[in-house]
Amino acid sequence: MAGLEPGGIHHRIFKELGVELPEATFCDPACAVFLPGESEPINVWRDRQKWQAERLRQFPGSEKFWALLQTLFDASWKFQARDPVVPPRNIWDMTKLVQALRIDTLVTVPFTLMTMLDAMKLCGVANDLRLKTFLDLQLKLYSQVDTSETALLYGATALAVSQMPQGLFHLQGSMQTLSEKLxxxxxxxxxxxxxxxxxxxxxxxxxxxxxxVFNQRKSDIIEEKFDHVVANTTVQDLIKLVENPPPSIFSQSYQNRVENLTDPSGAFVIYLGVKREAIPEDCSPHLQFLYDPKKEIGENNSLFVSVSKTNDGRAPEGFATIIASSFVDADPWFEEGYEARKEKYTKEAIAHLSSYFDLSPENIIVQEAGTPRTFARYTARKKGFVGGVGQRVSTFAPFGLATRTPFKHVWLVGDSVHPGEGTAGVSYSALTAIRQIEASQK
Ligand SMILES: Cc1cc2nc3c(=O)[nH]c(=O)nc-3n(C[C@H](O)[C@H](O)[C@H](O)COP(=O)(O)OP(=O)(O)OC[C@H]3O[C@@H](n4cnc5c(N)ncnc54)[C@H](O)[C@@H]3O)c2cc1C
Structure with a gap:
């Protein structure tokens, strides 16, 4: 989880609410990335110098590229820290955006329409296949898409938040403790x-x-008048919920835009409770694997894996949890053959994980799988979509979806709007919506 450091979004929100932050430790490395056929990982260290040395050792000749990312990150992060409203939808929003601009923000302007791959070409590293594969894997986690599509300014930020003074955190207990604190x-x-x-x-x-509102326990319907509705649904679900919007060109074009968005991904997730001996000794808490270099990222050919640490509240002594996820196309999971597909993916994921962990049957104590159907059922997200609208040039920041919707008094927060997915991103959008509502009441 990002954003727990002083000044980070979770830190700010908990301070404002007067509630203690959830207990957490740093992820260092933030991620250990294993490329196909390699047994030594690329470690994304928290310390800036250590990460710089690692990436130059792993990707010789890429200095210029990383220096460009760092320049763009520094300017974008300072801009974001001044709480701009992005994208602006009225004069108040525009004022907040302009107030956040400084001379140093201008450095980002020429790069607004570029993708990560454009920057690789610009810096002469587009033919470095190892670097591209590493970036594709990491970016997919944050932006849904790879280097050829991820907006450069978004990619530069997503790749740098793992380093000090920011950083990623491993919560004591589980991610659930964040919800409990909220x-x-x-x-x-x-x-x-x-x-x-x-x-x-x-x-x-x-x-x-x-x-x-439908009360699922009592099976009855409640009707409530409201002053404002803040929805953290997907935008695809929001437009289905809104009835009788006053006819306007804005609401019509919003609906058209949403209907024409590329479908986001679904996720297949395997949850294992294992004996501690299944975990290699120097195992990082977060790992990424790509298996067949000729196949696409996703669909179990790449796995993002979280492993519990001793005494982190996830598993009893002598045991550990392994959670491995992969992006998948959601549609096939709603067709015939669901059980067989789930079984196939489960076996395949365990077989892949066995190249690193000792997953002999006696070591696996608990085994569950989550599919797009699971996510659809338990989160009510259309087709169990995860990750928002993706951070392509056409959908990120200035071209993204706003918290202020064209429907009066209806606000959208969460991963469909700027700045996108992750608990830190969605909390930032919530803060923006609250500032807008407060301003609208003055
Ligand atoms: C496998 C996986 C692992 C992830 N790991 C991390 C991680 O380690 N760190 C991190 O920061 N992020 C992680 N994320 C991303 C993070 O979970 C999301 O970005 C975040 O949950 C999105 O928040 P949200 O509020 O937009 O939507 P949601 O989390 O989907 O919340 C929406 C809520 O609204 C409810 N809801 C929906 N429709 C209705 C309705 N009509 N009526 C009433 N309630 C409704 C849902 O039940 C749900 O509780 C992960 C995501 C996935 C899929």
Whole structure:
């Protein structure tokens, strides 16, 4: 998880809410990346100098490229830290955006329309296949797409947040502790959390804005009037929820744009509870593997793996958890042959993981799999999509989707809007929406 350092988005929000931060340790390395056929990983160290030495040893001749990324990251990060509203949708938003600009932000402007691959070409490293494979793997995690499509300014930021003074964190307990802390904060400030309640409709009809909620426990419908609705659904789900939007060119073009977006990915995730001896001694908590160099990233040919540390609250003593995920095309999981597909993916993932972990049957105690169907069922996201709209040039920052939607008093936060996926990104969008709502009430 990013954003727990002083000044980081989670740190800021918990401070504002007066709730203690979840306990966490640094991820160092943030990730150990194993390229096909290689047994020594590329370690993404937290220390800037150590990471610089590692990447120059791993990718000789790439200094210029990394220096460009660092320059763009430094300027973009300072800009983001001044809380701009991106993309702006009215005069107040525009004012906040302009107030965040400084002379040093201008350095990023010529690069706004470039992809990561364009920058590789510019710096003469586009033919370095090892570097490209490494970047493709890492970027896919953050932006959904590879070097040929990821917007350069987004890629530069995503790749640098693992280093000091930022960094990635491993939560004590699990990612669940973040949700628990947020619930604590919500209740402390008089908020109410309803679980097993499904919003069926956000009706913007003339006789007043109304929310229709289905109580899954009691199987009854509740109707509520609202002043504002802040949705953290996917944008594809939001446009289905909104009923009777007043006819306007903005809402029509918004709906058209959303309907024409490329489908995001689904995810296949395998969750294992294993005996500690299944884990190699010097294992990093986060690893990435690519198996067949001739096949695409995703669909189990690449796995992103998180491993519990001793006493981190995830597994009893003598045991550990391994969670491995891969992006997959969501559609086939909603067709016939679901069980067979799930079994095939499970076996394949365990076989791949066995090249690093000792996953002999006696070492596996617990085994579960999550598929796009699982995510659709438990998170209500369309087709179990993960990762938002992707960070292509056409969908990132200035060209991305905004928290301010064309539907009056309906706000969108979460991974579909700027600055994108990850708990830090979605929290940033929430902060933006709250500032906009507060400003609209003055
Ligand atoms: C396998 C995997 C691993 C990940 N690992 C990490 C990680 O290590 N660190 C990290 O920072 N990020 C990670 N992410 C990304 C992170 O989970 C997402 O970016 C984040 O959860 C997105 O938050 P959100 O609020 O936009 O959407 P969600 O997390 O999907 O939250 C939306 C909520 O709204 C509810 N909801 C939806 N529709 C309705 C409705 N109609 N009525 C009522 N409720 C509704 C859902 O049930 C859900 O609780 C991971 C994602 C995946 C898929």
């Amino acid at each position: 619930i604590e904060a919500l209740e402390k400030h008089g908020g109410k959390l309803l679980i097993r309640h499904h919003v069926k409709e956000i009706n913007l009809g003339e006789d007043k804005s109304k929310l229709t």
